[in-house]
Amino acid sequence: MGMTGAGKSSFITLCTQEPLEIVGHGLSSCTSQVMMHTMTCNGQTVHLIDTPGFNDTVRSDGETLQELAFWLAAAHEREFHLSGIIYLHPINANRLQGSGVRSLNAFKRMVGESNYHGVILATTRWDEIAPEQMHLASQREQQLRTKGADILQKGGRVVSLSAGRHDAMRIVAHVAGRRRDERLTLAFQRQLVDEGRAIYETDVGRVLFEQLETDHQQLQGRVEGSQAEILKLIESGKQDHLTEVLEFQTETTNSLKPLEDDIERMRKRMNDIREQWEERLRKEKDALAEAEKESEEKIKQKSEELTRLHAQLRSPSPSSGVGRNGSRQWSSPQAPNFLEPSDGYVPRSTRSASPSSTYSTSSSGPRSLTPNSAITEAGLLREIEELGHQQDVIRSWKQIRPDSRRHAQQPGHNAAWSVVGTGLAVAQVVAAIACTVM
Incomplete structure (x- = not known):
């Protein structure tokens, strides 16, 4: 968990040693962004849960919190338990005050x-601290200890994530090594599932909901005020500023809609949320399947084009020279292995030669590679590789979804995952509050 810029993605990459890739070509609009990254630590399988952050440019904070409610409630209902929660805090941030304190409280x-x-409260970005700033950074970490004193008193810890993967793995090992009876059920989970509260009625929901209502009331007041001003301008015949006031009213009214949508989302209970998100997940799976199919078809098409090009290269072609007996000579380069048609995507790293150095002139055989055909062949190889990479990303993205078969629980079995909640957005909620409560 951690606010934007805390280094959550970097932490996951350090642990898994795999880059976090973003699926493009229209897939970035997929609704669900809760992801599961699996790794091994001291012989244990550990799942790092990654979720969308708040203050997103394409989705509202209310929608993000609703998705968190859906996944956390589903985990609680299936008895998937958290082994621990890692809260990442950037040490290069300003003093822990204002929005930072509200974030920690949330x-x-x-x-x-x-x-x-x-x-575990883990401080990050120590590598960005200059030697002369180390004393200030240490003061900031001490301030985090002070603000989180109640967490420390009940067994929580503050650690410095300053030595790269070594520190990251040490933190994961500590959390994953907890006994089963030490695993966690968040207050948010209990309130949603066991107590049947709506999101706005939960402890963390109240913080966000109250601010949404405050913002809505303020905007509504501005709309009403602008309407009164418009009437005065019309009655007085002074219409110099009428266009400006009308534009302000329109802009303010448009700003009300996202707030109203978020308020409505926050009022929903788990039955409604579950139904809504299950439908969205079905649509998302369909989108992934369609993208994968499209990628496969394009790879097949480009591979067939490459095969036709190879066939043309193997057909005889007159050379510019003439033999002693007046007959035509034929050029005869040998096509290298990597130009043979393949069943699909072959990573460039597995090829032994580059297109520019593939063909040479000899005395007999198929025609030589012309500059134009070399460009065509190189372009086809590049397109096939790019499509194959896209397909790899789609498949990986499908696998790290928490609802994938790879992670699905068998009916009738209880599961206690060794899950480290790096992304279950406890601190991501914090990001929302930092943006809305200030």
Whole structure:
């Protein structure tokens, strides 16, 4: 968990040693962005859960919190338990005050005091601190200890993530090594599932909902004020500023709609949320399947074009020279292995030669590679590789979804995952509050 810029993605990459790739070509609009990254630590399988952050440019904070409610509630209902929660805090951030304090308080509300023993507050971005700033950075870490004193008193820890993967793995090993009876059920989960609360009625939901209502009331007041001003301008015949006031009213009215949508989302209970998100997930799976099919068809098409090009290269072609007996001579380069038609995507790293150095002139055989055909062949190879890479990303993206078969629980079996909640957005909620409560 961690606010934007805290280094959550970097932490996951350090642990898994795999880059976090973004699926493009229209897939970035997929609704669900909760992802599961699996790794091994000290012989244990550990799942790092990654979720969307708040203050997103394409989705509202209310929608993000609703998705978190859906996944956290589903995990609780299936008895998937968290081994711990890692809250990432950038050490190069300004003093922990204002929005930072509110963020930490929101984090505590979502987790609940009974789970503080499973919390690790990890400071990041130490590599960006200049030597002369180390004293200031140490003061900031001490301030985090002070603000999180109640967490520390109940068994939580503050650690410095300063030595790259070594520190990251040490943190994961500590969390994953907890006994089963030490695993966590967040206050947010209990309130949603066991107590049947709507999102806005939960401890963390109240913080966001109250601010949404405050913002809505302020905007509504501005709309009403602009309407009164418009009437005065019309009655007085002073219409110099009428266009400006009308534009302000339109802009303010448009700003009300996202807030109203978020308020409506926050009022929903789990049955409605579950139905809505299950339908979205079905659509998302269909989109992934369609993208994968399209990628396969394009690879097949380009591979067939490459095969036809190879066939043309193997057909005889007159050379510019003439033999002693007046007959035509034929050029005869040998086509290298990597130009043979393949069944699909072959990574460039597995090829032994580059197109520019493939063909040479000899005395007999198929025609030589012309500059134009070399460009065509190189372009086809590049397109096939790019399509294959896209296909690899789609398949990986499907695998790291929490609802994939790879992670699905068998009916009738209880599961206690060794899950480190790096992304279950406790601190991502914090990002929303930092943006809306200030």
